Amino acid sequence: MTAALQQPASQNVARRMWQLFETFHAVTYFDPEARSAAESLGVEGFWGNYVAMRSAPLGAVGPDLVTAVFYGFHPDRIAATLPAVWESTTPDAVLAARLAGVDRALRRVWGESAAEDPDVRAAADLAWDAAQAADCAGRPLGAANRALPRPDEAHLALWQAATTLREHRGDGHIAALTVRRIHPVTAMLLKVGAGESEAEPLRLGRKWATFEWQAAELHAREQGLIDDAGRLTGTGAALHEAVEADTDSAAAGPWAQLGPDATAKLERLLMPLAGRVVAAGLLPEPNPIGLPLPGAATS
Numbered sequence: 001m002t003a004a005l006q007q008p009a010s011q012n013v014a015r016r017m018w019q020l021f022e023t024f025h026a027v028t029y030f031d032p033e034a035r036s037a038a039e040s041l042g043v044e045g046f047w048g049n050y051v052a053m054r055s056a057p058l059g060a061v062g063p064d065l066v067t068a069v070f071y072g073f074h075p076d077r078i079a080a081t082l083p084a085v086w087e088s089t090t091p092d093a094v095l096a097a098r099l100a101g102v103d104r105a106l107r108r109v110w111g112e113s114a115a116e117d118p119d120v121r122a123a124a125d126l127a128w129d130a131a132q133a134a135d136c137a138g139r140p141l142g143a144a145n146r147a148l149p150r151p152d153e154a155h156l157a158l159w160q161a162a163t164t165l166r167e168h169r170g171d172g173h174i175a176a177l178t179v180r181r182i183h184p185v186t187a188m189l190l191k192v193g194a195g196e197s198e199a200e201p202l203r204l205g206r207k208w209a210t211f212e213w214q215a216a217e218l219h220a221r222e223q224g225l226i227d228d229a230g231r232l233t234g235t236g237a238a239l240h241e242a243v244e245a246d247t248d249s250a251a252a253g254p255w256a257q258l259g260p261d262a263t264a265k266l267e268r269l270l271m272p273l274a275g276r277v278v279a280a281g282l283l284p285e286p287n288p289i290g291l292p293l294p295g296a297a298t299s
Contacts, residue, residue: 013263014251015244018169020267021127021162022291023274023283027105028053028098028163030282037101042088043081047205051081056094057144060086069140071174072184077207095148099156106155109280110273114155121154123269126262127161133257134168138175142168158273165254172250176243185216190225190240193232196290205288 027034035049043052055066063079070078085094107114114120128150136143145164151157177187185208191197203213220226225236232240255263277283278293285293 012248012252013255013267014169014248017255017263017267017270018166018251019292020270020274022166022289023293024106024277025159025162025166026283026287026289026291027109027277028102030284030287031101031105031109033108034101034105037097037104038089038094041093041097043085043094047077048081048085051078052085052089052094053098054141055082056091056098057148058140059091059144069171069174071177072188072206074207074209074212077205080207099151099160102159103153103156105282106159109276109282110155115153117154119269120158120273123266123273124154124158124161126258126266126269127158127165129262130254130258130266131161131164131168134164134254136168136171139168139171142171165251168254169247169251173243173247175250176246180239180243182239182243183216185213186220186225187243189216189220189230190232190236190243191290193226193230193236194240194290195286196292197286197288199230202288 029035029050035046035053038049038052043049051066054070055061058065058069060083063075063082066082067073067075067078110117110120131146134142134146136146142164145160145167148160148164151160182190184206188197188202188206189199192199192202199213203210217226217230220236221228223235224233225239227233258266283291283293287293
């Protein structure tokens with residue numbers, strides 16, 4: 001039997017596709033085997049692995065650039081890893097470790113035959129086409145991942161394409177936030193207020209001090225975005241949805257280029273693959289990504 005995600009038909013295609021490919025991209029962060037893949041290179045701890053593996057496509061860059069493109073993180077979180085990590089290893093070595101960790105995680109969740117599965121191969125070909133068609137102007141993380149070579153194994157090619165697409169979307173999301181002058185902490189408060197994530201894990205993970213978080217909460221209440229309980233007001237909900245709508249619009253290009261029939265085929269192929277990740281319990285709900293996890297069903 002195959003686990004399948006139940007997707008709301010009313011959602012637009014860009015958001016539906018994100019929910020699918022983000023689900024299995026995220027094994028990089030939540031699967032213990034995948035997220036610790038770079039430890040043998042001298043990269044230490046959960047956040048050291050996260051920062052090194054996510055930033056490695058950019059090359060051996062410093063903390064200021066990575067803080068800017070990650071957007072939601074306090075500079076101290078990034079500076080704890082960069083640039084020191086590049087004294088003990090290289091971006092190429094970290095990228096190889098990243099793929100090795102994903103390989104182990106996906107083979108465990110999807111089965112040892114994932115690399116030869118014709119459905120995985122078909123999904124990889126379609127997702128790769130979509131990723132290569134993405135307009136990466138102004139999207140540094142999307143562009144850096146798109147420039148990486150295609151892995152030979154189908155499941156890794158699919159994961160790399162998904163990673164390019166999610167970073168392309170993320171770059172567009174940051175543009176939607178910055179054009180509205182939404183501070184990184186305020187952006188997280190909107191996620192919390194919408195019930196997508198929990199406040200304390202976000203604050204601690206991204207290393208914002210309590211006083212910084214509380215100051216942002218006070219400012220958000222003064223702006224009428226959240227109430228005293230931290231829930232979105234009508235104004236806050238409208239702002240949150242406007243940002244998400246612009247994010248979807250900015251992420252629509254790859255699917256327009258791929259075309260509706262091929263996109264629908266890819267969606268059908270991805271649903272059972274994402275469903276297996278959900279069924280394996282790898283992703284917490286709520287999670288810091290704000291990724292909704294539709295219930296898994298068997299078919």
